[in-house]
Amino acid sequence: MANLTWKAAAAKPAAAPAPAPAPNSDSGPVKRNRRRLPREWWVGYLLVAPFFLLFVAFTAYPMIYALELSFSNWHGAGALRWVGWSNYTYLLTNHDFWSSLGNSGVMWLLIVPAQTLGAIAAASVLTRSRLKFKKTLRTVVILPYVTPLAAMAQAFILIFDTDFGAVNAVLKFLGGPQVGWLTTTTWSKPSIALFIMWKTSGFALIIMLAAVQGIPPEVYEASALDGAGPIRTFFSVTVPLMRRSIGFFVVVSTLGISQMFLEPFMITKGGPYNSSTTSGEYLYGHIASSDLGTGAANSFLLVLLVFLLSLGAVRVLRSKED
């Protein structure tokens, strides 16, 4: 044992008791590598400890607290009052809760399919074409992704303003109608979806560019030899070979949309008439009105939904891989 100790470890008298046997020392081929490493279990603990302290204090403990809260009636003062499942039944029978989920669903439909297909198409065209300025275009498209959401949402509000906005000015110039982009129930969701697509398409493009560049060119040769046209090639070569990246992007954006809160909060405050109250924005409403028990229950319902969605996505991806 002494031969295997780190110098610093050996110098410390504190390393008193024999290290407890690791419960998972049978982890296959890794085992052989680890045996050559020091066995001072407490060094590992010390390295992980600072992170874990923060993790327990600001993630694990709040999680458990939130669970308790979701079964309580509490408005920010006084003692918690245990109310059983009533926060959950209240939400599950509440029209507003379901309509917030519906709004998020519509957002998903407006954003994810278009953005995914658009990014794949743009990535494959950019990779295979010989046009110049490809890198410049990539930089330009990612730029919105790194800008502060608060600032860009403010600019977006002014650009889409009904009376003084640039978009309606263009429409007026073209002889089109003046649209209440952010003030009508018809347009509030598409407008916010447009903002989100503007802001996040760069991320989609980066993911898809990396995926397209990972496809070996020989595959395209074979496809061309078989006489497949560009559209056929796109759907039966490019898309299937990018399955993993597409799956990753769809899962990430679905998670993002299921908790989308800042965009409607900044741009429309969820209105008009709750038409843009997404599930995240609805949850924030509970916080704003200090109805914290209901809010906690709402967040766990969202976690459940997110969990089921990811599980479903993993299923779909797995089944296609066979």
Added chain:
Amino acid sequence: MTTDTHVLAGTHAGTTRRPTPFQRLGRFGGYAAMLLAALVFLYPLLWMVGSSFKPGASILNDPLGFNPFHATLRNWTGMFDNIPVLRALANTAIVVVFKGGLLLVLSPLAGYGFAKFDFPFKEALFGLVLLTLMLPTLVLIIPLLLEMSQLNWVNSYQALILPGAVDAFSVFWMRQTISQIPDELLDAARIDGCGPLRAFRSVIVPVLRPSLAALAVLSLFNIYNDLVWPIVAINDQSHETLAVLLAGLTSDVSGGQSGVSSADLWGQLMAACTFATVPTVLLFVFLQRHFIRGLLAGSSR
């Protein structure tokens, strides 16, 4: 022409030595599409910057035009008088430095512990971390807010810095990267008499440098732009970050501040937004290599 490029040219109807008129048309269309896309993605940014230099009235009356001869700094001077952007920027800088510092030190250390050491319940602890990878941030907001008020930390730098400082994804990423470093290197360091921390500094960190740079750049942007938690945790001006300050500004003409006309309000708002956005754009242009590497590290999990 080498055979290599020849093969490539054959796979798509792209350019050969002398483009046919049809191919020229295609290339022209390609550039036109690229230009259009660039305009769409840049326009809101350009409009914002442009409006910050326009006289208030013409932002409202002529949203599309920009006359450089009428450009003015009035919005900017008014903005610095009315909106505490400098203090907010200082607050943001404090949070970026401390939160980013914690992340950059603690997550590689934890990743090192998880990757290269054995200790009881390691897999269970790491499993717990992985579990929170999927956890929506929104779940934590309510209990964290209550925790902050119990600790008397509402409206404090601690509230902005500590929660979420070291996230599960960074630890996961660092562990993945460190476990690819061969144990032989560490063994050699040990034979040379290095302790575990010394080995970390002289063996792990040099190999980890590209990932650390990507992590640093990614978290720089994340922390600078972060809004979900700060907007809940902070409600006084003295601790507001830039993002919180901007989110609270109103462009509502009817609810404008006294003494500032609605037109001036818009101009000052756009000046403040430009003030917050320009640093991210400049930083991105210089750091984009690291940023993109960071994004892709996320996608390969």
